[in-house]
Amino acid sequence: MRFSSKAKVSLVIVGSLAIGILLGSSVLANMFNQSAGSKGSEVDGLTLSGTETVKVMAPDGQVISTWQGPDPISSNVMSAFAGCATGLSQPSGSAPYGVFGSCEGWIGSIALWTDGPSGTCTVYLTSLSKFCTYYNPVAATDTLTPIGCTTGSATAYGTCTGWITEATFGPTTFTSSSCGASCAVEEVIGASPAGWAFDSMCASTFAPGEPGAACLSTPIATVAPQDSLLVTIDFSVT
DSSP, X not given: OOOOHHHHTTOOBTTBHHHHHHHHHHXXXXXXXXXXXXXXXXXXXXXXXXXXXXXXXXXXXXXXXXXXXXXXXXXXXXXXXXXXXXXXXXXXXXXXXXXXXXSSOSOOEEEEEEEBTTBOOBOOSSSOOBSEEXXXXXXXXXXXXXXXXXXXXXXXXXXXXXXXXXXXXXXXXXXXXXXXXXXXXXXXXXXXXXSOEEEEEEBTXXXXXXXXXXXXXXXXXXXXXXXXXXXXXXXXXX
């Protein structure tokens, strides 16, 4: 739905083209059903919110820039999280709450869309993406506080206070062929282990004219070849 011909060949998550397409299509669906408020999303008294930090680092490791802001979480993801956290279950044989293959773990990887060498990466509801470069997901590290956040047990409700998800796109990620002299990060995507989008952060130029996208009014970050990108998302559950 949102893939340019240049990006299609890169849509591979853990070696699976099918999962890559799944991620892309679900991100687009989630992107137009988000709440960008810093208070997060609430279902049945359970509030899940996130703060995302994106750091650009030079080849020598020095931090060039830092962006930080609230991380939008879609309502369907919030419903799934609330269901797992409270120990609820679906009929026998069905996956827990659809978008997750399991209630064990929430974000397995992080992926990016950036501008391509030919121009600004732009996505519309009625056409394919333009000038976009897609970077295959990088495995994410989840730091859990406490471990109750990863279980479907009813005891997790009220004991899961949050967790931190982090991933680094190393210096070989961004090249002159994929990024040009420099490129803006247009979207950051957190993907569940099953390949579905857990959350997504987009820049204002990514989906112009679509207020429902809840994109940022300012760019997320700008990178150059050999730069690295560190994405950290600090989730809280109240």
